[in-house]
Amino acid sequence: MVMINVSGLDVNFPFTPYECQKVYMEHVVQALQMGSNALLESPTGTGKTLCLLCAVLAWRASFVSSLSKSDRGDRACQSLSSGLDHTGGEQGGSSLVTIKSAVDAGDINTTKTGPRIIYTSRTHSQLTQVVRELKRTKYRTKMTVLGSRSQLCIHPEVSKAPTGAQNAMCSQYVANHKCMHKNELDSRKDELVQRVVKTPVDIEDLVRIAGIRGACPYYLARNARESADLILMPYNYVVDSAARDRLDIDWNKDIVIFDEAHNLDSVCMEARSFDLTSHHREACLREIQRIENEPDRMTFGAGTGEQSQVNTELLRNFLQALEGRVKDVEIKAGTYFSGMGDAILRIFDQSSVATGKEKGVLSEVEAARQYLLNDSSLGQYAPGLTALAEALTTASDLEPEILREDFRVCVCIEPEKNDPGTLRQHFPSFNQKGNRTLSLWCMNPAISMNSILRKGVRSILMTSGTLAPLDGTEKEMGIPFQVKLENSHVVGTGQALMTCVPRGPRGVFLNSSYKNRDSEDYLAELGSSIMNFAQVVPEGILVFFSSYNILGKSVSLWRRRAIGEKESLYERLNRRKPIVLEPRDSSSFNAALELHQSNVRDRGGSILLAVCRGKTSEGLDFSDSLARGVIVVGIPYPTLNDPKVSLKRDYLERRRGKRAGSEWYVQNAFRAVNQAVGRAIRHRNDYGAILLCDQRFLDEKSRARFSSWLRPHFSAWNSFGVTQRSLVHFFRSADQAPFTLQRKRDLEERETAENKRMRSKCKVEGFLEAIQQQATVTESKESRAHQGQIKHVQDLLPMIRRELGPDKYKSFFALLRETKRVSTLRKTGKDLHHAQVRTCLRELHCLFGSSENGILILNNLLQFIPSNLKDDYRRFVTGFLLSKVSSGNTGVLGLLKATRMSLGENEYAKFRRHLGELKEIGHDSENQRVREILLGFRETLRGNIPAGQSPGANELLSEWGKYLPSSVRALYVGACSFTEARSIMVLNFAIAKGLVNSITRT
Template structure:
C-alpha cells in the first residue's frame, strides 16, 4: 500500500489518493495534533470513512510509539545512560512533532478513538472498511444493544428493549444466564480478546457467541477495555444514562461523529421527553398491582399459600411495601398537579419556561435531594418485575421505566460542591421549554391488558413535554467530561457556519471538500416554469392548486421521456406527494408518465418499502424498459441510506423546499427559543428563520447526494421550484454544486440543456454496462473497492482504480443457526466419508457453510470449525431394490447407479475441494453485505431454482470489476445442468469469454445419482405385472408407484413431469421434492 506523509505522519492508504482525500486527511491530522475540534464536509463518493480511519489510526500508532519512547527516556535517565538517553530523546522529539505538541512530551496515556455513527449497519460498514486497510490489526470493540447482541432465548422474545434490559440484568444478577456464566468462567483462564480476535463486528460476535454459547453483549463490553477504537451508535454516546449503562469513558479520548448531519436532532431528542397521562396512569397501575402482590406475600406465610404462589422461586424484593405506597402516592400527586395546569381549549397548548419542571416536581417532593433515592428505587422495582417467576409482570414495567428515564434526563447533572442550587437549575433549564397539551381520548389508551379501567381513560389526557432546543447542550456536556477533541464529518453539513453555531462549541478546523467528479458529470439547474409557462412554486398557497399540480405533472412527463434509466422525484412531504399523485391519476398524467417508465411510490411500511425497492431495481435491470421512476419524500427512507449509483439514478427532481411543519408546537418553540438567544448580548447564534431555512436546505442536500455516488458516475439535479433561484437558497447548497447551478428561465431551455448534458456525458464517460449487471443495492455511504483481493494480513498490497458505491442488501439476512441444514445441500456430485457409512451432503453450499463457520480469530490461518454434530445433515443410505431383468439380458445395460458407482472417489473428493476453495476465495473478495447477498442467492437458488433471480446477484457482486471475472466464470461448474447453457451465454456477453459449455454438461447427474433405483426400474421392470396401485394423476396403472408426504400415489412419469415444471404434487398442489417420495412395492399378485 502507498505510504503517504500527512503532516509528518506516515499513513498507509489502499491506493493513490485523490487530492481531496489528501486534503481531508490533513485536516484530520490538524485536529488531532492541535487537540482541537474539527468539522469536515466531504461529498458522498469521496471516501471520507476510509480517509478518516486511515489517518486517525496512523496518528494513534505514532502516539503509541511516542508514549513508549517517553518510558524509555525515563528509564534511561534513571539508569544514567547518557548516550542512549540522547538518541531516545531525539527520536521522541520527532514523534512528538508528528503527534502534536499540545499532547505534551511527558504524557504516557494513549487515547482511545470513539467512532460514532447513526445506525449499527453504518458501524458494520465502517468495520468492514477497516478490515481492508493496513490497520486491520488494531483492537476493535463494537458496542451494541441487547436487541442486536443478546442470544438468551427468553430475553430475545421480550417485545421491547426496556424489558430486555431489565430481564437481562435480573438473570445476570441471579446467575441464571448460562451464556454470561460461561463468559465469566472463560475470563478466569484466558483473555477475552484472544477468544475472538482484533477486528470484529456485531455479526462476528453473535456468530461466535452462538457457537461457543458465550454472551456476545457482555463480551463486547469486555473487549472495550483494551480496544484502540470503539464503534458505537450516537445515542450511546450522547445519552448520559446510556453512557453510564455501557461504561463509556470519555476522559482523555477522541470522539468522531460520522454521518453527523443527523447530530442536531439526535442531540435534542436524547435530552428531551414527552410524558403522557397514559404513562403516569400505567406506572400507578403497575405500582398498585405490585403492592397487592407484595401485601399478599407478607400477609400469608403458611406453607399452603407458599406452594400456591410458588414464592420459593420468587426473588426477594429489595424494597418494602411502604416504599411502593409512597412512590404510588407521589406519582398520583404528580398526575393531579399536571391535571390542574390550565390548558386553553384552542388545541395549541400552554408553554412554560424550562425552570417550570423543577417547580412542578418540587411540589410533589421530587428534587436533587431525593432523585437518587427515587431512581434507585425505580430500578429495583423494574428489575424485580422482570423476574421470570413474576409471569404477570415479566413484560410490563413500561410506565415505571418511562418515569425513571425522565428523572434521569431532568436531573442529568449533579450540583458541584459549593454551588448555588438555583443557579444550577437555571443553567440546566436554559436550553429547555415545557409544553403542556391536551391529548384526545382516542390517542389515550391503556398499553397493558391487565390494567384495570382508570377514571382517566374516559377523559381527555395531557402530554407534558420537556423539549431541549439546543444540540449544544449535549455537546457541551461531552466536552465537560474531558474529551481531547471532537471531529464531525458528513457529506451534507452545509452551511457549516450555521451548523457550528448550533453545536455551541468551537471548531477551529473546518473543511468543505470539492467532489472528485468533473464538471461534465453533473448538471444542476433551477426549473422555474413548467411546459405550460406556469411558475413552479410549492409553497403553502399554491401546492394544492390544480394549475400547479398539472404543470408539475407535465414537467415530470417530459423528464421521464429524456432522462435515461432511473429517475428520482422528491416531494417536500407525504401529504403533498399523495395529493399530487391523486390529481395525476384523475387527470391521466400518471398514465402518461408510466408510458415512459414504470412509477414506484414510497410506501410507509418497512416491508412494503423493501418490496417496492426490490421491484424498482428489477425494472431498472429490465433491458426491455427505459428504467423506472421512484417517487419519495425528503427526510424519508429514500432520501437517506439508499444508493442510486449509475443506472439506478441518472437524475433527481426536487419539487419543493421541505420546510418543517410551520404550526407544529415544537417547531414554533424552537424558532422562539433561537430568537430569544439571538437577542442576548455578545451571543452569536442563528435566528429562528435562519434555522427554519437551514432545515429545508439540509434535507435537499441529503436528497441531492443520492445520485452522484462515485468518480465514474454522472447525473442531473433538477430543482423544480422558483425559490431555488434565490442567492440565499443557492448559498445553502453543497460547495461542489454551487458554481454549476444553471438558472433556466423557461422549460424549453431546461429541457434542451438536460438533453445535451446526457448526450455529452454518455460520450465522455465509460460505456454503460449491460443492465443485467446491476445488482440490488442500498448504501448509507460510499467506499473504495480494491481491484485485487487481499487477505486479512497487513502485509498484502491492495490497489483500486476507481471509487465504487458502498452497497448493502435490502433484505435483512439473519444469522440463524437453523440455516445449517439449508446450506449443507449440494447441487450435483458429492463425497463419501472415508470413515463412516453415512454420507454427508456436501458441495458448493456445504463449502459455504464451512466457510461461514470459521473462527474469526483463526480466519487468517484458514482453519475452519467443523459443524456441530446436531447441525450436520446426513444422507440416508440408499435403499437397495430388486431389479427384474429379462431372460438373456446382458450386463451392458447397466443401471445409472452402476455408472455413478464407477466414478472414482478422487473425482468426488476433488469436486468438494474445488467447492471449498472457491468459497474460501470468494470470502476474500466479497465483504459484509455483498457476501451475504451471495450466500442468500445460493440458498434461494437451491430452494426455488429460479435462475433469473440468481443471475442479477452474481452479476452485481462479480462484475463490478474485471478482476472478479474469474469468479463469475468459475461459478459455472456449480450451476444446475439445465441452466448451464444460458449461464455460459450470459458470461460470454459480459466478460467476453464463455465457460466452455458442452452439451453433455446439461445432463442432470444428480438425478441419475439420487434416483438410481427409479432409473433401474425404468430400464428393467416388466410391465405385464400390475403394481396394484392406480396413479392418482393419470388414473392409469402405476407401474412404478411412489407416494409423497401428502399421501398421494402417482406413477414415476407423472412425478417426473411435476419435478420438471412446478415441483408440486399433481393432486393436492403441495410442494414436494424427490427426497420426499417413497417407492411403493407391488400390491398385486406375487411375481412368479
C-alpha cells in the same frame, strides 16, 4: 498501498489520493496534532470515511510509537513548560515533535496503549460501511463494534421479545446465570475477545463468530471494548449521558468521531429530552397494581409488607397529583401550553425529586421498577415506570438555572385514539380536558457536547457531506472547532447538472409553498413535469417531496382519470418507469428499496417517490443507474405549527437575536435538500442530473445555501423546453464521456477480479475461506432467489431471460411445456419410458450451463417442478452439478449447490454449520472437535440421502475430500470409511492436480 506524506506524517492509503482527499486528511491530522476539535464537510463520493480512517489510524500509530517508556517523563515535563492548552490554541509548525503528542504523553492512562478512537455514526448500516472501508486499509488495530440486544441477542426467548422488554429479560437471565450463551462466553471470554478484536468486524460478524460457539454476541462486544483501540458505535451511545455511563469507558484523551453528523444537533437535544404520554402514566398504574396484587412483597421498599403498601400508595398519590397538574394547564383549542424548563420542577413538585440524602419519589419509582424486573414470577417489562424514572432523572440531573435557560416544558393534547381506559378509571375527570403528553425538550445541543468535553477527550471530529454553513453549525453545537473544512468534490465538469425548473410544460409555475401546494393545477403540472423528465433521464430517478402529506396528495391527484381518458397520469408514468413509494413504516423500507433496484436492473428504470429527511435521503448508496436523476419538489421547511419547531425558533431569538431563529429554520430546510441531492453523485466516475422543481430556488440566497461543490453546476432556464433539451444534451454527452467509459472498465475489471478471486477460493488452500464467503452472503443482486424466497415462477423470469438470452429463452418455455406434458402423462398412468423423463429434465437443467446464476435458477426452479417429477429433477440436477464440480468448472461453490439440492434446506443448514465451525476452530488433525465435525459430514450426508440416489452420499463425500487441507485429509478419509486404496489415490490425485476424471464409489 501508497505511502503519502500528510502534514509530516506517513499515511498508508489504498491508492494515490485525489487533491480533495489529501486536503481532508491534512485537516484531520492538523486537528489531532493540536488536540483540537474539527468540523469537516466533504461531499458524498469523495471517500471521506476512508480518508478519515487512514489519517486517524496513521496518526495514532505514530503517536503510540513515540510513547517509549524512556522519554514519557521528559515529554510530560516538556508539555508543562510549553504552556499549551488542551483545547488547542495557536501552534506553530506541524511536525510530530511539536504536536500535542508530547503534551499528552504524561497524561495517558497507563491502562491504555494510547488514545482510543471512538468512531460513531447514526446507524449500524453506516457503521457496516465503515468496517468495509477499514478492511481496505493496511491498518489492523484492535477494534470492536457495540450494538443493542435487539441486534445482537441470540437467546431463543429474549431475542423474540419486544425491544423494550429485552433489556429487562436479559438482565434477569444473566443475574440468575440462566443464559447459556452468557455462561458459554464467560467460560472462554479471553479466546473470543482476541478472535474479535484482531480483525475488522461488524454486527453480523459478531453474531456469526459468537453464535458458532454458542456465546453471547452482546456481551462479547462489551468485553472486547476493554482491549480495543478502535470502538464503533451509534452516536446516541455517546451523546446520551446515561448510555455513555453504562459503557464504563475511560474517555480521557480519547478521540471521538461523529460521522454523518448532519443530524447530530437533533440527537443531542433528544438525548436530554422526554415525552411522558398518557399511555406511560396508564402503564405506571398497571405496574403498581401488579405489585399490590403480589402476595409476597418483602423485597420491595423497606422490607415489610406494610412498608410496601405505603410505597405503592405514595406512587399512586404522586401520579394522581401529577395528572391533576397536567390537567389543570389551560390549553386553547388547536394550541399547546409551553413554559420555561424549570416549570417541570413545579409540575413534578420539587420536593418529590430526590435531592441530597433525602429519599423522594424517584427512589421509590426505581425500587418499584427493579422489583418488577427482578421478580421472576412477574417476568414482565415495566415500560411505564421506566419512562417515569427517566423523566424524573432528566429533571433532577440539571440545575434549575440550566433548565430555565436551555429547556422548554410543553403540554400537548393527544389524539383521541390514544385515550387509555385505565386513566378514565382512576381519574374520571381527566377526559373532560383530553389526554395530554407532558414534555421537557432540550433546546441547546451544547449541553450534551460539553458533557463529552468534560470527560477529557482529546479531540472531537464532526464530519458529513452537509454541514455548511460551518459557522452556523459551530454556533449550534456550542463548542469551539479550531479546524474547519468545506471541501471540494472529485467530480469534474460534465458529471453533474443542477438546474432550477420554475415552470412546467404548460407554463404553470412550480411552487410548493404552503398557499400553493394543494392547488390541483400545480400538482398536475408537477406530475406532467416528472413524466417529461422520465422520458429523458435514463434508468433510476429519485423524487423527494417536502413531506409524506404532499407526496400523498400528489399521488392521489395523479391517480385520477379525467373524463374520456383511458389512463391516469400515474398509470402513464408507471408504464414509462415503474413507480415505487417510500413507506412510512421503516420495516417495509428494505422491500421498497429492493423493488427499486430490481426495476432498474430488470425493467430498465424506476421512479422512487420519497421524502426529504426520510430513509431514502439518509446515508444510502444510489450510485450509477440507481439515481441518474434526483428531483426535489419544494423546500422542506420544518412545520411551523409543530410545537418543538416553534419553541426552538423562539429560544434562538431570545438567545441570539431575531434573525437567529429564522436562520436556523432556513438552514434546517436546506440541509435536508443538500442531503437529498447528495444521492446523485456517489463516486468519481458517477454522473447525474439534479432538478429543483420550485421557482423559489431561483433566489440568489437560496442558491448560496447549496453545498459549495454544487454551486458551479447550477443553471436555470425560464422555458421548460430548454430545460428538457439541456437534459438530453447532458446525458448524451455523459454517456460517451471518459468518466463513463472508465466506470465501465472499472466494473468489468471488478467483475473479472471477483471471478478470479472466487476461482482461487476453490483451491485447496482457500477451501475454508470460500465456505465462509458463501456462508456470509445473504444479500445479493438476486437476494430473494439466494434466500429461497421466490414464491412465483414469474419472479424468476427476468433473471432467466438475462441468463439465457432471447433464443434460449424461447427454448426454455418450450421445455416447460414439454415438462408439463410429461407430468400429465405420468398422472394418467400411461406407460412412460424413463428415458423420456430423463431427456426432458436433462435438457431443462443443461440449458443453464454452470454459471452461478444458472445454478441458482436450477435450485429455485425445483419448487415449480410437478410433484411427480421432483425426485427425478433433484437427482438429475444434482448429478449435473456434481459433474461440473468434478470437471473443475464450478469448484466448491457448485459443490455447495449440489449438496443443498441433495439434502434439502433443513439438513443443508446443519451441514453448513459444520463447515462454519471448522472455519472458526481451524483444521488441526489432533483436535477432537475436528474429528467430530468430519464424522458429522458423514452422518449428515449418509443419513439423509436415500440409497440409490445419484449422486449418492459417497460421491459427495469424495468431492468434499478434494478440498480439505492436507492436515486433515487422512483423518477425513478414515472418518468417511473410504477403505479401498483406489479411493484414497483418487482423493490425493484430485488434491494435487485439482481435477477428478471420475467419481469413485466405495
